[in-house]
Amino acid sequence: MALRPAAVRLATVTSVLSGPSGSADATPLVVRTVALDDDSPLLALVPREESLAWVRRGEGLVGWGAAASIRTKGPTRFRDASEWWKEHARSAVVRDEVAQPGTGLVAFGSFAFADEPGESVLVVPEVVVGRRGGTTWVTTVSRATIASPAAVRPADAPAPPAGVTFVDGAISGTEWERVVAEAVRRITAGELEKVVLARDLLATADDEIDVRWPLQRLSESYPMCWTFHVDGLFGATPEMLVRRERGLVTSRVLAGTIRRTGDDSRDLALAATLARSSKDLEEHEYAVRSVADALAPHCTSMNVPEAPFVLHLPNVMHLATDVAGVIDDDTTCLELAEALHPSAAVGGTPTEVAKAVISEIEGMDRGRYAGPVGWMDASGDGEWGIALRSAEVMGRTVRLFAGCGIVASSEPEAELAEAQAKFVPVRDAISGV
Ligand SMILES: C=C(O[C@@H]1C=C(C(=O)O)C=C[C@H]1O)C(=O)O
Known part of the structure; x- marks a missing residue:
């Protein structure tokens, strides 16, 4: 069964900057982290679409959806992404009941090796599930009001690639x-x-x-x-x-x-x-x-x-x-x-x-x-x-x-x-x- 957050799924809000002069969506991100009583492997929780992962020895972060994202390129790709992130971090409304590294507002990112060509990306997922030192949590991110914590349950099992x-x-x-x-x-x-x-x-x-x-x-x-x-x-x-x-x-x-x-x-x-x-x-x-x-x-x-x-x-x-x-x-x-x-x-x-x-x-x-x-x-x-x-x-x-x-x-x-x-x-x- 595909995993869906319990809260009504909000339309993905994406702000795209081509340079430092671009503007991000002005509505602040509303972020809520709560502890979660779940010991399923993190990667078993992610749905097929828009998944994000950073996992080692069963711990780390997985996420899905995109509450906000930015694509950057060129020699200023890191700086543009950093400015965008700082703006979101400053304005976000965060209620974090776990307060561990990786709780509250987080973004996943991946940057091009070279200045040209290539595109880099930073994504704030709609849902993040994290685990560290035996504590598991779920973070829900929305644009308008505080969303209820996402329902977290194992997603459908992926099928192996065939005929590779x-x-x-x-x-x-x-x-x-x-x-x-x-x-x-x-x-x-x-x-x-x-x-x-x-x-x-x-x-x-x-x-x-x-x-x-x-x-x-x-x-x-x-x-x-x-x-x-x-x-x-x-x-x-x-x-x-x-x-x-x-x-x-x-x-x-x-x-x-x-x-x-x-x-x-x-x-x-x-x-x-x-x-x-x-x-x-x-x-x-x-x-x-x-x-x-x-x-x-x-x-x-x-x-x-x-x-x-x-x-x-x-x-x-x-x-x-x-x-x-x-x-x-x-x-x-x-x-x-x-x-x-x-x-x-x-x-x-x-x-x-x-x-x-x-x-x-x-x-x-x-x-x-x-x-x-x-x-x-x-x-x-x-x-x-x-x-x-x-x-x-x-x-x-x-x-x-x-x-x-x-x-x-x-x-x-x-x-x-x-x-x-x-x-x-x-x-x-x-x-x-
Ligand atoms: C460049 C790669 O690996 C790098 C190059 C290594 C090497 O040349 O010995 C070792 C580890 C990495 O820093 C790669 O895996 O593609």
């Missing part, structure tokens, strides 16, 4: 190896130190894909990742660009990868190799430095571990570093995400040269892949992951993305194999089994 076939996206694997070789040439020539290059695959199913199917598979198979869905972009990312919570800022930086073999003792030996690999440590160091440098101006103190740990995922292992800081200004998590994006984990070093090389040689439009994806609340706290191990669903087709950091010692064939391994989470999740 895959083809190369913008360029073939062989062509992409040539692009990697060109990047290595430029790095060796001293033009830059590191660049992250990505490619895409196109999957087509017999019928329209219900994104809830891959979301449920991803959250089961990759519980250590953040499973997300915002406006057609979905995935399970292991990388946290920035989390801001009550004055503490954290970031999980990944860079340096090795594929898993399926043999645990062999994988342990490989993990030890990864932790000593100078190529991977070099690639990792660039990424950590780019994050620490961008956070430093906002923090009074920071903890940047000297050596990375190895993060084990079912398909790959990564070198990982958790950076933490105490923030001493009122910069919101979205503004921090803007300052951090693109980190060297998805752009390169130096950033501007890497961005130019990506747009010159990568041969595809990244859209919102590798951009910030996540949520924020009215106080500016929230979480923005990097949209990796991700794909964009459009009706019967899904566009999958995967990329790799290239440094002087990278080998095109090995990088192609690494990208293949990074397609695995979404590929398996839409394969319908």
Whole structure:
């Protein structure tokens, strides 16, 4: 049975700004959060249409409907979205009986990787269900009067995609190896130190894909990742660009990868190799430095571990570093995400040269892949992951993305194999089994 809020469903109010001079709907959002006695998996609650998700280890936020939304683009896409959000947060009428991170007014968002092309989006759902530390709540958002709390019950189960076939996206694997070789040439020539290059695959199913199917598979198979869905972009990312919570800022930086073999003792030996690999440590160091440098101006103190740990995922292992800081200004998590994006984990070093090389040689439009994806609340706290191990669903087709950091010692064939391994989470999740 499809889930419907108990309150009369209000017409979706959407305000679209093309630049800072646009205007948002003047009617304030009316927001109410109440505790909920429900322990169903969050992803089992979302209806098929207009779903939003940010879930990890059974906790997080899911939402549906759009009480307000904004689409932005270009170099001011973050700033325009931030201003719109601050305006809504200022004027909202909020009754919050739970008062936890993620209660009250929240928006989900997903931002384009590049200034051009690509569109970014911020959505305030009509209903949000959240869970944290054993507490579950429901938030209802409307434009006029306080709506009664939404009725929350399991939605109909999604059907698996059928007849899925895959083809190369913008360029073939062989062509992409040539692009990697060109990047290595430029790095060796001293033009830059590191660049992250990505490619895409196109999957087509017999019928329209219900994104809830891959979301449920991803959250089961990759519980250590953040499973997300915002406006057609979905995935399970292991990388946290920035989390801001009550004055503490954290970031999980990944860079340096090795594929898993399926043999645990062999994988342990490989993990030890990864932790000593100078190529991977070099690639990792660039990424950590780019994050620490961008956070430093906002923090009074920071903890940047000297050596990375190895993060084990079912398909790959990564070198990982958790950076933490105490923030001493009122910069919101979205503004921090803007300052951090693109980190060297998805752009390169130096950033501007890497961005130019990506747009010159990568041969595809990244859209919102590798951009910030996540949520924020009215106080500016929230979480923005990097949209990796991700794909964009459009009706019967899904566009999958995967990329790799290239440094002087990278080998095109090995990088192609690494990208293949990074397609695995979404590929398996839409394969319908
Ligand atoms: C670019 C991706 O992953 C990034 C690149 C990594 C690497 O090159 O080792 C590791 C993790 C991510 O920061 C991707 O998954 O598409």
